Each structure stands twice: as structure tokens, then as C-alpha cells.
């Protein structure tokens with residue numbers, strides 16, 4: 200059962216449908232695959248599923264180029280199947296979060312096709328940002344805005360006008376100054392809430408509003424022409440009114456370094472929560488982890504919103520790979536492959552990070568495959584890569600396919616029980632030990648750890664939303680308590696440290712010494728009274 204404030208302390212599992220499970224054997228994951236695996240998700244013990252976009256899409260950006268927000272891509276199934284999935288999950292006590300992409304549509308969306316056909320000066324073009332070019336013959340783009348992906352942000356169409364796209368040319372940006380754009384999205388929200396969605400993840404939530412003059416971008420000038428503009432708050436207030444009328448939850452994808460600006464989106468009449476990327480980007484370093492945690496909690500406190508904790512998603516290098524590198528920091532722009540990686544070390548740290556994350560106040564996101572300890576796949580042949588980030592950077596950015604490889608479910612060789620043999624991205628050899636089947640029987644596997652941790656998290660009253668109190672700890676060690684005598688200790692220092700006085704060990708991320716917590720290990724304890 201989802202209570203009305205379930206989202207404040209939820210464990211939410213991210214399903215990248217294309218790679219989760221393939222029900223019809225064509226090598227692409229689908230809703231039938233998810234429905235068949237609902238028991239797995241229920242056993243894992245998550246409260247909700249967030250689905251990456253499942254709408255009809257030419258897949259120029261993995262489905263973030265949406266052609267119809269009210270349907271399901273035939274490769275994934277049908278709308279009726281999505282409705283069944285939502286209600287079956289609900290029966291298991293699992294809510295569904297759909298992904299809404301408001302910044303842009305697909306170039307195949309009827310609105311954009313109509314805009315192209317209608318020509319310059321037409322009302323259809325006003326739904327987007329069409330402009331004449333600069334230069335003598337309009338041959339230069341209307342301005343010089345940096346792209347969110349490498350490459351240009353403007354594309355010229357046959358009649359000579361240019362249109363804006365912060366991402367790929369197949370993702371034209373909508374004009375959020377237009378009332379029809381606002382109206383349409385509120386209707387789309389209602390559409391999914393009426394079909395039982397418990398929440399909505401808002402893609403690129405801080406990018407929608409543009410300075411209507413479309414001025415050149417000048418470093419440091421305030422306000423930014425398209426990031427974090429004040430107009431956004433009015434948009435999200437009206438979304439909140441819609442969400443509240445269904446008891447639905449709004450979750451923003453907001454990458455902003457300024458925590459005070461970030462928290463403005465979480466005021467009581469705006470979004471419920473937003474992803475906290477500062478924690479994800481933090482290297483494996485106790486003082487920096489603590490600073491990220493404190494900074495996050497301090498930013499959320501004044502607005503009364505719970506924090507969210509994320510270690511991975513479909514856009515970033517997989518956790519065990521990141522933590523297996525000397526510099527575990529993450530930079531969205533310079534994601535690299537081929538860096539020396541110690542996967543055993545990365546896995547040990549990822550296990551410890553899982554216990555840290557699941558013990559922090561607020562909600563937690565878990566990206567499919569994280570519970571299996573999957574590494575980034577770094578050797579996908581170039582002719583199989585799909586991510587536009589790779590192509591638009593001329594191959595200097597490896598792109599995000601490496602964290603989107605179809606999951607291994609069972610067996611010893613590809614497709615590892617995923618479904619059809621011809622998986623849309625190739626799976627590597629060597630994943631036999633990482634399948635859900637191989638790990639299910641083993642308490643000490645990553646899957647075993649996640650299952651136990653999520654179970655404890657549900658039964659411990661002090662976990663999820665609520666206060667955290669730091670304990671004194673040696674250098675390199677983080678120790679804190681939650682209500683109910685719960686304690687969490689993480690040791691990132693080079694040697695073992697003494698465990699705190701405790702009555703009971705609830706769970707450890709790795710083997711413990713006699714009264715000792717080894718390096719790169721975390722433990723959950725019931726503290727002495």
C-alpha cells in the first residue's frame with residue numbers, strides 16, 4: 200500500500216524498459232518483460248518504479264524524443280498493457296512513475312511536423328523557437344548557445360529559418376511562453392495520473408524556460424538565457440495543482456550547482472522532490488561525502504522537502520566502475536572509457552555505498568542492474584553504439600550506451616535469459632556470475648545485499664524520512680545514527696577501525712574483523728542504549 204507520503208522515504212527502482220526484460224523475444228525490452236518480472240521487483244522490496252520514456256519515439260535519444268505523450272511505443276507494447284502494468288504493480292504495493300519530457304518533442308511529433316509544413320510566420324511555428332538566421336543571408340545561427348550534448352543548438356530548415364534544440368536536431372525545444380504548450384503538458388499529466396501513475400519524473404526540468412529575446416550566452420551573466428529561469432516556478436506551481444488533485448508526486452531532474460537555487464523548486468507548492476546529483480558526483484572520500492550529505496540536507500531543510508539519493512542512472516557511468524577508478528568523481532561532460540579500473544575494489548565500495556545511501560534521510564533511487572553490481576560495458580563495438588552523445592562528440596565522448604546494456608537474468612552466456620538472442624546492445628561475455636539467477640541464492644551477493652538492506656530499511660522505523668545525527672569518528676570514517684537506535688558506519692580510511700558499541704549487527708557490506716570495520720566497508724548496527 201502506498202501511503203500519501205510514501206515518496207518522502209521511498210526506495211524507487213529505475214526501469215530502462217528497453218534493457219530490462221524482453222517479453223516477445225525481439226531483443227528489445229518491453230512492458231511484457233517488466234510484467235513478467237514484477238515478482239522479482241516485489242521481492243527486491245522497492246516502493247515504486249520509475250520508467251524511462253516508453254512513448255512512441257524514433258529513438259534519436261533513447262526515447263527522450265517523444266512523438267506522442269499519450270501512447271506506448273509499439274516496440275514496448277500498448278497503452279492497455281501499460282495500464283495493466285500500472286495496476287498489477289499497484290496490487291503488489293508498487294507505485295509507477297512515468298517520465299515526462301517537457302523541454303522538447305521529437306521532430307516526428309505532429310506539432311513539429313505541422314510547424315515545418317506551415318512555414319515562417321505561422322502560428323504552428325510559435326510553439327517552437329523558430330528564427331531567421333544572422334549574417335547577410337541568414338546563414339548563421341540566431342545565437343551561440345552551448346549544447347547540452349556536443350554540437351550545434353540550431354538547425355536550419357529548407358525555407359531558411361532556424362529552430363532551437365538544446366539537445367539533438369531531432370529534439371526541437373518547445374516554446375514555454377506559449378499557452379498551448381502549458382495547457383498540453385497539464386493535460387498529459389492528467390492523462391497519466393488518470394491511468395494510475397503515482398508520480399511523474401520531469402526531464403531536464405530546469406531548462407524549459409528561455410529568454411524570449413534569445414540573447415547570446417555570456418558566461419556568468421544573470422539570469423541565464425535558458426537554465427533555471429524564474430518563470431519555471433510558475434509552471435511548476437500549476438503542475439503541482441494538477442498533481443495534488445490526483446495525489447500524484449512530481450520529481451524534477453535538476454542539475455544545478457547552486458543548492459539554494461535548487462531548493463527553490465522544492466518549495467511546498469512546487470515539486471515534491473528532485474534528484475540530488477551532488478552526491479552522485481562525489482568522489483570516494485569521507486569528508487567530501489559528508490559535505491555532500493550535509494549540503495543536501497541543509498538545502499532541503501528550509502523548504503521541508505525530503506532529500507533524494509542517487510548513485511546511478513541511465514546517463515552516468517555505472518557505480519562499480521566509477522568507484523573502481525582512482526578518481527571516482529563524475530563529470531557529465533568528460534565521461535571516459537579505458538581508464539584503469541579495479542572492479543573488485545569498485546564492487547566493494549559500491550556495496551558500502553549502497554548501505555550508506557539506503558541509510559540516509561529521504562528517498563533513494565536504484566538504477567536497474569545496480570542491484571546486480573553490473574559494471575559499465577566499455578567495449579561495445581562502435582557500429583553498435585546508439586547514443587547521440589557519442590556521435591555528436593565525434594566519438595570523444597563514449598556516450599551512455601555502456602550503462603544501458605540489457606540485464607542478465609539467467610544462464611551463462613548472452614542473452615542471459617533477457618529474451619531474444621539479438622539484444623539491441625550486445626551484452627559482454629563474463630556476466631554469468633552477475634545474473635539475477637546466479638545471485639538470488641547467495642545472501643552475500645550484491646542482489647542478496649540489496650534485498651536484505653531494502654527489507655531492513657522497510658522495517659526500521661528510523662530509516663527513510665527523518666533526522667540524522669552524526670557521531671564522532673576517526674578520519675576517513677562516517678558514522679551517524681537514525682531514530683530507534685539505528686547506526687550506520689562507513690570506513691573509507693586505509694585500515695580497519697573499531698566498530699562502535701552495539702547490541703547487534705544488522706547488516707554489513709563485507710566481512711567484518713573481530714570488532715573491526717575493514718576498509719571500504721559499511722555496517723548497520725543497533726546501538727547500545
Ligand code: GLC
Pocket residue numbers: 260261263300366402403452513514
Ligand atoms: C535527460 C535524460 C537524458 C536525455 C536528456 C534529453 O538528461 O536523463 O537521458 O538524453 O534529458 O532529454
